[in-house]
Amino acid sequence: MPLVRKNPWKTLQSRVMFAACAACTVLIIGVLGLVTVYLFSIGFGATSWEFFAADPTGNALDPGGMRNAVVGTLILIGLASLIGIPLGLLAGVYLSEYGTERLLPGPVRFVTDVLAGVPSIVVGILGYELLVVPLGNYSGWAGAGALAFIMVPIVARTSEEMFRLVPDSYRQASAALGATRSQTILRVVAPAAAGTVVTGIMLAIARIAGETAPLLFTALGSRFLTTNPSEPFPSLTVQVYTYATGPYPAQRELAWAGILVLISIIFVVNVSIRLVTLRVRRSPA
Amino acid sequence: MTTAVQSSPRTFGRGDAVLGLAARGSALCILGMLAALALVLLAAALPSIRTFGVGFLLSTDWRPNEIVGAGLDAAGNEVEVVSPPSFGGLAVIYGTVVSSALALVVAVPLSLGAALFLVRVAPRLRLAGVLSFLVEFLAAIPSIAFGIWGLFVLAPFLQHVVEPGLKSLLGDVPGLGWLFTGTLNIAGEVVTRPIPLTGRDMLCGGLILAIMVLPIITAVSRDVLRAVPRMQIEGTLALGATWWQSCAAMLRYGRAGLFGAIMLGLARAAGETMAVTMVIGNNNQIEPSPFAPAQTMSSLLANEFAEASDGLHRAALLEVALILLVMSLAINILARSLIVGGGPRAAAAH
Numbered sequence: 001m002p003l004v005r006k007n008p009w010k011t012l013q014s015r016v017m018f019a020a021c022a023a024c025t026v027l028i029i030g031v032l033g034l035v036t037v038y039l040f041s042i043g044f045g046a047t048s049w050e051f052f053a054a055d056p057t058g059n060a061l062d063p064g065g066m067r068n069a070v071v072g073t074l075i076l077i078g079l080a081s082l083i084g085i086p087l088g089l090l091a092g093v094y095l096s097e098y099g100t101e102r103l104l105p106g107p108v109r110f111v112t113d114v115l116a117g118v119p120s121i122v123v124g125i126l127g128y129e130l131l132v133v134p135l136g137n138y139s140g141w142a143g144a145g146a147l148a149f150i151m152v153p154i155v156a157r158t159s160e161e162m163f164r165l166v167p168d169s170y171r172q173a174s175a176a177l178g179a180t181r182s183q184t185i186l187r188v189v190a191p192a193a194a195g196t197v198v199t200g201i202m203l204a205i206a207r208i209a210g211e212t213a214p215l216l217f218t219a220l221g222s223r224f225l226t227t228n229p230s231e232p233f234p235s236l237t238v239q240v241y242t243y244a245t246g247p248y249p250a251q252r253e254l255a256w257a258g259i260l261v262l263i264s265i266i267f268v269v270n271v272s273i274r275l276v277t278l279r280v281r282r283s284p285a
Numbered sequence: 286m287t288t289a290v291q292s293s294p295r296t297f298g299r300g301d302a303v304l305g306l307a308a309r310g311s312a313l314c315i316l317g318m319l320a321a322l323a324l325v326l327l328a329a330a331l332p333s334i335r336t337f338g339v340g341f342l343l344s345t346d347w348r349p350n351e352i353v354g355a356g357l358d359a360a361g362n363e364v365e366v367v368s369p370p371s372f373g374g375l376a377v378i379y380g381t382v383v384s385s386a387l388a389l390v391v392a393v394p395l396s397l398g399a400a401l402f403l404v405r406v407a408p409r410l411r412l413a414g415v416l417s418f419l420v421e422f423l424a425a426i427p428s429i430a431f432g433i434w435g436l437f438v439l440a441p442f443l444q445h446v447v448e449p450g451l452k453s454l455l456g457d458v459p460g461l462g463w464l465f466t467g468t469l470n471i472a473g474e475v476v477t478r479p480i481p482l483t484g485r486d487m488l489c490g491g492l493i494l495a496i497m498v499l500p501i502i503t504a505v506s507r508d509v510l511r512a513v514p515r516m517q518i519e520g521t522l523a524l525g526a527t528w529w530q531s532c533a534a535m536l537r538y539g540r541a542g543l544f545g546a547i548m549l550g551l552a553r554a555a556g557e558t559m560a561v562t563m564v565i566g567n568n569n570q571i572e573p574s575p576f577a578p579a580q581t582m583s584s585l586l587a588n589e590f591a592e593a594s595d596g597l598h599r600a601a602l603l604e605v606a607l608i609l610l611v612m613s614l615a616i617n618i619l620a621r622s623l624i625v626g627g628g629p630r631a632a633a634a635h
Contacts, residue, residue: 014527021532022406024398028499029416032423035434035496039426090311098308108312111319117617118322119556121583122610125590125603129325149318156315182300210427213558213583217590237429237559244433245563252437259430270422 036263043260046253051261056223056239060248066258068225072140072234073209073262076219079144079229080151080208085201087148088155092197095156096163097185109160116153123149124214132218140229143219147208154207158200162193199273206269210262212237236262326607333600337372341604344373347569349589349598372601374582374608376569380487381581381609384561385554387491388498393547396502401532403503404510417507424500432563435493436485440564443492444484448576452482464574480577483566488575490565494557498550505549505624509542510535545623552616556609558583582609 054065091112099105127146132138166189174184190197215221219233221242226233236258243255333341348371356366403420407413455461467480513535521531536543566578567588580588582605593599 010527010530014529017529017532018406021398021402024395025402025407025416028395028399028503029419031496032419032499035431036423036426038434038438039430087311087314090308091315093304094308094312098305098312104309104312108315111316113621114614114618115315115319115322117552117556117613119558119583119609119613121556121558121586122322122326122606125586125606126322126325128590129329129603130321152315152318156311180298180301182304185304186300206425210425210429212427212429213587216587237427240429240433241559241563244429244436255433259433263426263430266425266427267422270425274418 039256039259039263042256043263046257047260048257051254051257055225058223060246061250063243063248063251063254066236066239066254066261068223068234069236069239069258070261071225071227072219072222073236075227075229076140076143076147076215076233076235077205077209079140080147081201081205083144084148084151084204084208085155088152088204089159089197091152091156092159092163093185093190095160097181097189112153112156115149116157119213120150120211121213121216124217127214127218135230138218138220138232140219140226140231140233143215143233143235144229146214146218147211150208150211150214151204154204155200158203159193159197162196162200163189165196166192195276195279199276202269202273202276206266206273209265209269210237212241216241322610326603326610330600330603330607332597333372333604336597337601337604341372341374341601342378342608343375344371345376345379345569345571346371346373347376347585348372349593349595370595370597372597372604374601374605376571377580377582377585377605378608379571380490380565380579381555381583381612384487384490384494384565384579384581385551387487387575388494388554389547389551391492391495392498392502392550396499396546396550397506397536397543399503400506400510401535403507404535405528405532417504420500420504420507424504428497428557428559431493431497432560435489435560435564439493440484440489442484443486443489444482448482448484448488464576467572467574467577480572480574482576483578485564485566485578486576487565487572487579490561490579490581491575493560493564494554497557497560498554501553502546502550505546506539506543509539509546509624512542513538541623545620548616548620548623552613552620555616556583556613558587562587582606 048065051065052067052070055068056066057064091108095105095109095112123146126149127142131142131145135142170188170192171184174188179188215235215238219235219238221238222232222234223239224234240255240258240262243251243258246252337344348368351370352368354366354368355363358364403413403416407416452465456465465480466477468475468477517538518531518535521534526534561581562584565581565584567580567584568578569580569585570577572579586602586606586609589598590602593602
């Protein structure tokens with residue numbers, strides 16, 4: 001006689017739950033796969049050379065392309081990065097390297113986490129109140145400011161984690177060689193962490209590339225190609241939103257194509273993050 | 286003898302001072318960002334807070350325009366009565382709460398099941414890497430993409446297949462009639478009528494939110510479950526537990542972190558804007574039926590903020606934004622306090 005008698009009911013329950021867990025995984029991958037396949041298949045059908053080569057015509061039946069929006073999104077990402085990345089990195093340096101100070105680090109870390117949870121539409125409204133109302137018009141600057149606001153906490157927290165991963169023996173060795181604190185941070189800690197810090201930055205870029213809500217009341221959108229951030233500024237996401245919720249089939253087609261381009265950008269960034277992480281893990285730090 | 290480092294002590298000091306200043310400045314800047322957010326919203330919402338007080342949270346009235354109607358004055362003569370614009374946030378608060386709850390009801394069991402599978406089974410099948418990458422990539426798909434899919438695929442599917450099916454199945458069941466009839470207030474008269482099934486309703490909003498929070502809840506709960514010590518699992522198995530019994534023990538062990546994962550999902554659902562705006566039907570009323578169009582705080586802001594020219598209307602919208610901010614921050618803080626070492630993923634998860 002076996003030492004432990006199996007309870008057939010419990011065995012059955014276990015089998016059922018195992019199947020249920022497997023089914024959950026399949027269902028999640030299935031649903032999300034379905035969404036992705038839809039986005040890609042309809043998007044591919046709607047994408048043409050004209051999408052990248054032409055600006056919107058203003059004619060709803062023959063809407064042209066979205067060159068202005070692609071350029072606009074890239075410029076907005078660039079401007080937001082110019083503000084958001086240095087600020088986020090320095091805050092990350094502060095949290096990791098000056099984290100033993102008495103007063104600030106605790107509250108700053110807490111507030112950074114809190115900021116990461118602010119709904120993006122609220123950031124858009126803040127951008128409107130702080131940058132649109134005082135400047136007098138919707139502008140690319142306001143849009144970039146709102147996006148930078150979203151970048152800062154992400155870059156700060158990820159770079160803090162990455163700086164912390166650098167072993168303390170590096171800092172001690174550097175100090176023992178007579179380096180000052182700033183030399184240690186800039187020439188020893190930063191290069192050692194650079195590879196992984198980049199992933200945090202790319203994560204933030206992937207995130208803001210897809211943001212719509214913060215741009216609705218700041219950059220607003222425009223159907224003209226422009227490089228002047230002090231006027232209303234086009235972006236892929238806002239233009240896709242406008243087209244998708246509008247009544248014209250030709251514009252809806254373009255919206256699907258716009259989504260495809262957007263997701264492709266984000267996909268490329270994600271894969272690069274993956275590659276960078278792999279490379280960094282392989283090479284001895 | 287030569288010294289190892291040859292620059293003069295003066296420049297050392299300057300470098301330290303500059304970097305220290307920049308780092309501390311950035312840290313203060315982060316504090317300033319939150320302060321600016323809170324103060325600006327509060328200041329801009331003040332006219333609405335002053336006018337409506339606590340009543341804002343209890344009123345479902347959202348009327349940006351004044352209504353001119355007939356009425357009687359004190360002497361009994363017919364006069365024109367002008368009711369001023371009136372604002373109350375209850376309908377959109379209800380919309381946010383119910384749509385997020387709906388999303389969690391659908392997403393949580395699925396996510397936990399998948400997280401268990403990813404931790405307990407997938408590594409043996411050498412699937413863990415691929416599945417994890419998929420889940421993470423899907424978490425990065427922007428809201429607007431889900432919105433388009435919801436608007437052109439999910440909503441029509443619900444409208445033409447699911448909802449008529451449910452209606453023919455449940456419509457005649459006594460006690461469930463409220464699912465398919467709504468009340469309409471036409472010029473003071475309350476009319477009951479069947480809800481037109483458009484597919485763009487509370488159900489669709491809840492489902493699209495569920496799909497959007499699936500990856501984040503799955504990814505964070507996977508991390509939580511992975512952190513359950515091996516000894517715990519092996520201990521249960523040694524005592525003769527079945528596969529599921531040991532899984533249940535894992536879930537119990539990680540319950541605080543799992544609750545945190547769910548709260549992170551809730552925070553994302555509550556603050557989510559674009560996808561919901563596109564599928565929820567945008568109707569500022571409380572309707573008990575999930576097949577009726579609704580409105581969330583964020584979709585109200587997306588729809589009306591750009592067009593709000595009237596001062597009080599704008600202030601009321603800012604009060605809604607303030608409530609949304611406070612609500613999602615409270616959920617986020619709770620979530621993060623529960624997920625120990627949530628770190629960069631939690632920071633980027635929103």
